[in-house]
Amino acid sequence: MKSTKHIRVIALCALLLAAALPGKAQIFPNSYINIDWQMNVPLGNSFADKASGWGMNFEGGYRITPAVAVGPFVSYHTNLQNIDRQTLILNNGSALTTNQKHAVFQLPFGVTGRYSWCNNSVLQPYIGLKLGASYSEFSSYYYVIKQYDDSWGFYMSPELGVSIFPNPTYRFGLHLALYYSYATNSGSLLTYKINNLSNFGVRVGISF
Template sequence: MKKILFILAMICGAQIVAQAQAPAYTIHYTRDIFMGSWEIGVPTNNDFLNKTSAAGGRFEYRHMINPHVSIGVGLSWNSFEQHTSRKTYYSKDGGSAITTDVIKDIYTLPITAGVHYYFGDPHAKIKPYVGIGIGAQYSEQDVYFNIYNITYDNWGFCVRPEVGVIMPFNENVGGFVSAAYNVSTNKNDDFNISSLKHFAFNIGLAFSVR
C-alpha cells in the first residue's frame, strides 16, 4: 500500500512540475481566431490629402489550417480629413471662381481575403507573423467648400501586405500589434487621385474559440 501511495505521489508531483513549466498560454492552432483593433492610417501617395488619421478600425477572422498557416477575411475602415486654408478656386473653363476654405475627406473600406504565416515554435508565448490580403476597396472622396460639396465614390482592387506579433494573455485572449501597407486602384481624375495608398498601424485583441 505504501508503494502504491508513493507511486501516486510521484505521478502527481510530476504533473505539477510539468504544468508549472508549461507556458501559461499558447495559441490554439486548432481554433478559429477573431481579431478587433484600432487602426491609425498614414496616407503616402496623393496630393489631395496627406494628414494622418486616428479614425479607423479593423475586424478579422482567421482559421488555422496547420500550426504555422492561417486563412481568413478582414474588413477595415479609415476616415481621413484635412482642412485647407482660405484661397480662390477657379472652374476648369475659367468662367467662375470661389474664395473659401476647404475640407477634404477620404473614406476607405477595404475588404480582403488573406493568408498569414506564423514563425517559430507553435507553443511560443510571442508569435510574429507575416501575411497578405487581396480583395476590393470601396472609397468616398469629398470636398466641402462654403455651402457646397462635391462627392465621388468608387471601387478598386486592393492589396494589403502585413507584419505583426500576437502576445497571449491567457488561454483564450491575446493582444496584437501589426503594420500593413494598404494599396488600392481607386481613381478620381477630378481630384487628381490615381490610386489610394496608406500605412495602417493596428493595436487590438485576438480571441480564439473552438
C-alpha cells in the same frame, strides 16, 4: 474624438469576451479573430495627406495548418485635411474662392492569409497579406456644400504583426501589426485628381 471611441469599442469587446470565454479554449477552435484600432499615414496623396487614427480593422481566419490561416477581413479609415482659403478655376471656366475640408474614406474588404511562428508561445509573430476590393469616397466640404466622387478598386496590403497571449492555452491577448496598403481607386473632384491610394499604418487591438 473618434479615435477615442474606437479604443472604447475595443476595450468593451475585450471585457465581454474575457467574461464569455471558457478557461481553456477559443470560441472557435483552430481559428483566430482580431479587432483593431488603426492609425495610418497616407503616402503620395495630396488630397488628404494627414495621419489619422479614425479607423478600425476586423478579421478572422481558420488554420488550415498549424502555421497557415485564411479568412475574411473588413476595415475602414478616414483621413482629413483642412485647406486654407483659395481660388479654384473650375473646368467650366468659373472661379470658386473658399476654404475647404477634404476627406478620403476607404472601405477595403476581402480575404486575408497569414503564416505564423511559435504558435504555442506567449509571442506569436506572423506575416500576412490582405487581398480584395476597396470602396473609396473623396469629399470636399465648403460652406454648407459637400461635393464628392467615389470609386471601386483592387486592394492589396502586406502586414507584419504579433499576437501576445499571456496564457497561450487561454487564447486571449493583444494584437500589434504594421501594414502597408495599396488600392487602385482614383477620382476627380473640383480641380483635384487622385490616382491610387497607398498608406502606411499601425494596428493595435485584441486577439482571440
